[in-house]
Amino acid sequence: MLDFNTLDTTQSPIELAALDLGSNSFHMIIARYWQGDLQIIGKLQEKVQLAEGLDKNGQIHSAAAIRGLDCLSRFAQRLQTIPQGHLRVVGTNTLRRAKNADDWIEQAEALLKHPIEIISGREEARLIYLGVAHTSADEGGKRLVIDIGGGSTEFIIGEKFEPLATESLHMGCVGHQKFFPRGVLKPSQIDKAILAARREVLSIAQPFQKLGWSSCIGSSGTIRSIEQILLQNQWSDAGITLEGLHQIYEQIQKFHHIDELEIKGLKADRKNIFIPGFCILLGIFQQLNLRHLAYSEGALREGLLYDHIGGQSHEDVRDRTIRLLNNRYVIDVAQAERVHNTALHLFSPLDNSPRQAQIKARDLLRHAAELHEIGQAISHSQFHKHGAYLLQHADLPGFSNLEKTLIAALVRNHRRSLSAKAFQHLPKAWRQECLLLCLILRLAALLNYSRVDTPNLLPQISVQNSKISLSFAKNSLQQHPLILAGLQQEQVYLQDIDWTLVFNE
Numbered sequence: 001m002l003d004f005n006t007l008d009t010t011q012s013p014i015e016l017a018a019l020d021l022g023s024n025s026f027h028m029i030i031a032r033y034w035q036g037d038l039q040i041i042g043k044l045q046e047k048v049q050l051a052e053g054l055d056k057n058g059q060i061h062s063a064a065a066i067r068g069l070d071c072l073s074r075f076a077q078r079l080q081t082i083p084q085g086h087l088r089v090v091g092t093n094t095l096r097r098a099k100n101a102d103d104w105i106e107q108a109e110a111l112l113k114h115p116i117e118i119i120s121g122r123e124e125a126r127l128i129y130l131g132v133a134h135t136s137a138d139e140g141g142k143r144l145v146i147d148i149g150g151g152s153t154e155f156i157i158g159e160k161f162e163p164l165a166t167e168s169l170h171m172g173c174v175g176h177q178k179f180f181p182r183g184v185l186k187p188s189q190i191d192k193a194i195l196a197a198r199r200e201v202l203s204i205a206q207p208f209q210k211l212g213w214s215s216c217i218g219s220s221g222t223i224r225s226i227e228q229i230l231l232q233n234q235w236s237d238a239g240i241t242l243e244g245l246h247q248i249y250e251q252i253q254k255f256h257h258i259d260e261l262e263i264k265g266l267k268a269d270r271k272n273i274f275i276p277g278f279c280i281l282l283g284i285f286q287q288l289n290l291r292h293l294a295y296s297e298g299a300l301r302e303g304l305l306y307d308h309i310g311g312q313s314h315e316d317v318r319d320r321t322i323r324l325l326n327n328r329y330v331i332d333v334a335q336a337e338r339v340h341n342t343a344l345h346l347f348s349p350l351d352n353s354p355r356q357a358q359i360k361a362r363d364l365l366r367h368a369a370e371l372h373e374i375g376q377a378i379s380h381s382q383f384h385k386h387g388a389y390l391l392q393h394a395d396l397p398g399f400s401n402l403e404k405t406l407i408a409a410l411v412r413n414h415r416r417s418l419s420a421k422a423f424q425h426l427p428k429a430w431r432q433e434c435l436l437l438c439l440i441l442r443l444a445a446l447l448n449y450s451r452v453d454t455p456n457l458l459p460q461i462s463v464q465n466s467k468i469s470l471s472f473a474k475n476s477l478q479q480h481p482l483i484l485a486g487l488q489q490e491q492v493y494l495q496d497i498d499w500t501l502v503f504n505e
Contacts, residue, residue, distance in 0.1 A: 015041075017079055017087045018304035021108075021116065023051035023094040024150025024174050024273065025221065026071050029301040030078065038309060040302075044078065046071040047269060050094045051151040051174035058099040065104050072111045079112065088304050090127075090400070091118045093151030093172065102427070115429070117400040121168025125154035126397050127303035129163040132219055134306045135298030141214035144288075147299060148222040148280055150174035150273075155204060157211050163397075165211055167204045171197060173222050176276030183258035183272070190252065190279060197283025205287055216290055219299040222277030225270050227295045232265035240293040245282050252278070307398075318398035322370050329377040329390075331370075335451055340369035343444035346461050350436070364403070365437050368410035372445060375411070388412030402427070409434055414441045420497045439468065439499070446486045457483065459503070468494075470503035477505050 013034035020027040030042035048071050053064020079087060095101045095118050105116050119127070128147045138160060145156040151172040157165040179193035223240065229248060230236035236244040248263070252275060255261055261271050284290065326333055343365050351361065375387030392408040399407070405426065413422045422438070423431045447457050457480065459470040470487075477484045484505065491501045 014086060015082050016305055017082045018301045019075065019087070019089040019112075020299075020301045020304070021050070021068070021089065021091040021095060022149055022300075023092060023152070023172055024049055026068065026075070027299075027301045028075050028078070029305065030082075031305055033309065038305060042078070043301075044075060046074070049150065049174055049273075051172065052177070054094055054098060058097060060094070060098045060100055060104055068104065069107055069111060072108050076111050076113070079114075087112075087114050088308070089114055089116045090124075090300070090304065091116055092124050092300070093121070093149065093168075093170075096120070096401070097151070117402055119400050120395065121152055121154065122166045122395045123397065123400065124152070124300060125156045125166035125168050126163050127307055128154050128219060128300050129156040129158050129166070129303065130161065130306045131298035131300060131303030132217055132296045133158060133161045133298070135302055136217055136294075136296045139215055142212060143215045143217055144208070144213040145217050145219065145296075146223070146281075146284060146293070147219045148173060148277055149220060153200075153280060153284075155208065157208060157213055165208060166395075166397075167208075169200045169204070171200045171280055173273040173277035173280065176280055177273065179279070180258065180275060185252065185255050185257055185260075185275065187253055190249075190275070193276060193279035194283045194286070197280045198287040201284055201287040209288070216293045217296045218281075218293045219296045221270070222273070222281065223293070223295055225266065225274060226278060226281060229263055229265035233263075239295060240281070242285050242291055245278075245285060248278060249282065318367070321397050321399065322367065325371060325374060325396075329374050331373055331376075332451075335373065335448065336370045338448045338451075338453065339372060339441070339444045340366055342447050342458065343369050343440050345458050346440045346443060347437070349461060350440075350463055361433060361437060364406055364410070365441065367399075367403075368407050368414070368437070368441055369444065371407065372411050372414050372441065382416075384412055384415050402430075406430060406434060410438050410441055413438050414445055416493070418442075418493050418497055422497075435497075436463070439494075442490065443468075443470075446490060447483060449483050449486055450480065454480065466498055467500040467502065470501070472504055477503075 013032045016031045016033050018029050025045050025047050028044040032039045032041050048067045050064050050068055053061045055061055089112060109115055129145050132145045142157055142159045147154045149172045151174060153169050153171050155167045156163050176193055179189050227240050230240060230244040235247040251263055258271055266274060347365055374390055375383035378386040388408040388411045391404055391411060396404055409423060409426060423434050426434055456473050456476045459472045462469045487503055494501050
């Protein structure tokens with residue numbers, strides 16, 4: 001995550017950057033942030049078409065993988081001037097789906113010298129909306145935002161800067177190429193591609209239309225390309241209209257192969273994905289009964305920057321998500337705060353790593369402490385397992401897939417037996433750190449077993465190799481026999497992972 005906590009905007013401008021590793025194109029945006037103002041100073045885009053390299057077995061083939069890495073090696077040269085902690089890199093649909101994504105991500109992170117977050121479809125939609133909302137005039141009322149990507153299409157209804165409904169459908173301009181094998185254009189296949197898009201949109205049409213909107217905005221290269229064609233051919237005065245789309249539909253019926261496409265305003269490098277993207281947009285117009293769509297320059301990459309600037313301005317969506325979970329699952333907030341404070345007390349003397357991480361360890365520990373009892377809403381029996389399942393599979397606005405996985409792992413293992421394989425499913429860079437955070441969380445929960453404030457039970461801690469030493473105030477544990485018994489049991493649990501816990505009674 002971007003680290004704005006150390007951002008001093010009173011001295012001089014700071015450069016920030018965000019990378020969107022999309023299924024069709026990779027985008028990089030550079031911005032200057034100073035005195036509360038964000039100024040875009042550079043954008044780069046390369047058509048990588050990672051989704052085109054995804055085979056039937058879910059593997060990214062070597063040619064597409066190399067194209068992506070070559071692109072990032074060029075991007076990395078520009079990123080050398082970006083201060084540590086002021087860059088965010090996210091992957092979307094193809095990297096969510098690819099079975100060999102981890103291998104590719106490891107190589108990409110080595111090139112960028114920065115971790116990559118794989119975000120969910122709905123989180124992608126939320127960030128797209130922020131990018132659009134911050135770069136488009138607010139005409140009042142709710143607005144529908146549509147972003148057609150290479151592997152997925154996002155739909156959002158929002159008002160001002162607040163998304164109210166988010167959806168991500170598994171259709172994109174690269175994936176939709178399957179309707180035109182070898183680039184052959186047939187009227188029947190064009191109609192099939194449009195109908196397929198309508199069927200996808202049908203699943204969200206009713207709830208979205210019930211919520212309603214007063215304006216419609218689109219982002220992404222597909223929508224920009226279609227708008228340019230309409231404007232240059234004078235088929236629209238502004239934006240995209242249903243009548244203008246019908247004009248394009250009539251034009252493309254004349255061609256028999258994608259290579260033959262010659263339409264005023266269509267760039268040569270978009271020919272191979274233009275027809276699939278057009279069919280998706282026309283299907284959306286038809287299914288949602290749209291008449292007009294404006295275009296916005298803002299998209300996911302801008303949303304990444306505004307999301308974190310908002311976090312500095314007390315608009316941190318993660319805090320709002322935690323608050324909603326507290327209300328929905330009736331979490332004991334006072335107990336969560338006790339556990340968090342104890343965990344922070346234990347972790348502070350150990351927090352000496354200079355490594356810039358994708359997720360700060362303190363934030364990870366805080367959110368795990370805030371949510372460690374969420375599974376109680378299902379059952380007290382094995383509530384740590386229920387809580388982990390909820391966190392892993394719920395839509396949590398503001399949290400990346402990796403954040404959800406790490407928090408779920410901490411919640412899952414914060415009590416009872418602990419296996420040496422508990423964190424083997426996590427990325428290598430997080431296994432050891434997560435284990436230490438887990439041990440801290442376990443001790444914090446254990447020391448607050450009585451669910452009342454016990455300041456005399458805040459020990460001094462040291463960790464050396466695989467040994468944790470706790471030093472309590474004299475005779476303090478004797479006043480809390482249940483907690484003493486819990487620490488003794490914890491010694492047994494830690495033996496299973498070849499760790500040792502020692503403490504004075």
